[in-house]
Amino acid sequence: MSDITPKFLQGPKTASIVGCPFSGGQPKVGVDKGPIHLVEAGLVQQLEGLGWKVNFDGHHQFEEISAKEDPVIGKLKNPRYVSKVSQEVAKAVGGHAKKGELPVTLGGDHSLAMGTISGTLDAHPNACVIWIDAHADINTAESTDSGNIHGMPVSFLLGLPQHSGSSQSDTHIQSTFSWIKPLLKPSRIVYIGLRDVDAGEKRILKQNGIKAFSMHEVDKYGIGKVVEMALDHVNPNRDLPIHLSFDVDALDPSVAPSTGTPVRGGLTFREGHYICEAVWETGLLVALDLMEVNPSLEDESSVRQTVAVGCSLVRSALGETLL
Ligand SMILES: NC(=[NH2+])NCCC[C@H](N)C(=O)O
Ligand SMILES: [Mn+2]
Ligand SMILES: [Mn+2]
Numbered sequence: 033m034s035d036i037t038p039k040f041l042q043g044p045k046t047a048s049i050v051g052c053p054f055s056g057g058q059p060k061v062g063v064d065k066g067p068i069h070l071v072e073a074g075l076v077q078q079l080e081g082l083g084w085k086v087n088f089d090g091h092h093q094f095e096e097i098s099a100k101e102d103p104v105i106g107k108l109k110n111p112r113y114v115s116k117v118s119q120e121v122a123k124a125v126g127g128h129a130k131k132g133e134l135p136v137t138l139g140g141d142h143s144l145a146m147g148t149i150s151g152t153l154d155a156h157p158n159a160c161v162i163w164i165d166a167h168a169d170i171n172t173a174e175s176t177d178s179g180n181i182h183g184m185p186v187s188f189l190l191g192l193p194q195h196s197g198s199s200q201s202d203t204h205i206q207s208t209f210s211w212i213k214p215l216l217k218p219s220r221i222v223y224i225g226l227r228d229v230d231a232g233e234k235r236i237l238k239q240n241g242i243k244a245f246s247m248h249e250v251d252k253y254g255i256g257k258v259v260e261m262a263l264d265h266v267n268p269n270r271d272l273p274i275h276l277s278f279d280v281d282a283l284d285p286s287v288a289p290s291t292g293t294p295v296r297g298g299l300t301f302r303e304g305h306y307i308c309e310a311v312w313e314t315g316l317l318v319a320l321d322l323m324e325v326n327p328s329l330e331d332e333s334s335v336r337q338t339v340a341v342g343c344s345l346v347r348s349a350l351g352e353t354l355l
Contacts, residue, residue, distance in 0.1 A: 062328025
């Protein structure tokens, strides 16, 4: 086994927490408090309890760009702020990954995945992405209705054209996000949990031949089969590094109520955890995101429940077993 162990699986079991108190990719306050609550709930100690060495030296402090200095470009809201923060996150995640550590990024809204996945691909150019979400987050400047960039990160990672209606804005978007290398191939990402996909996004998924398992497939085949099919698609020989990007709104709102864009009909507690356990079992996990926990939404017990579920998803992805 040892001689075929890929390089990224060698070395000490060290996880590096990248706490990202950031909400600029969407309009609801509070999602920036997600990472603080997750750490205060004891996530670091819990991972140490699983045998990990955990690096955590405080949450990132992102310098804000005022709304006045960051007007919309086309429909995109806070474009400079989102871009700058994600660029910093890419450096942090890529740096940890290159040292052989496992970056665990705590959001914050899902626009941060522009950064986390860019960082992973910098360290592991052949990595694949498993994206767990109610949403596809693949809108472009042309297709987005909301202009919220947390609904768009995948389109930037793929390098899809960003047409905003005026060539001047197009150029502006391009220069604002020019640091993103579009290294993600459509065949290297797979979705699980989708159930609220915009019409424009459905078109984009089809046009690019991107594989997605919606809640319909989870109901039809069961989560065990769906995860196997997802891995077969994106990682047929089980030899590529895996970046797992988990949006907590993939879970049903009865399981994870405190999130900004809840959609009914989601993954059960066990289905969510099963995905994390199965990815861990591959031995190929190189980076994890846990995004969109918003402790300012819903009542106190809902917040506690959502934060606790967030922590246990991370533990499952980092090797916690039931027996
Ligand atoms: N990361 C998320 N929760 N994204 C929700 C996106 C919702 C919608 N599709 C939009 O583009 O605005
Ligand atoms: Mn979502
Ligand atoms: Mn998302």
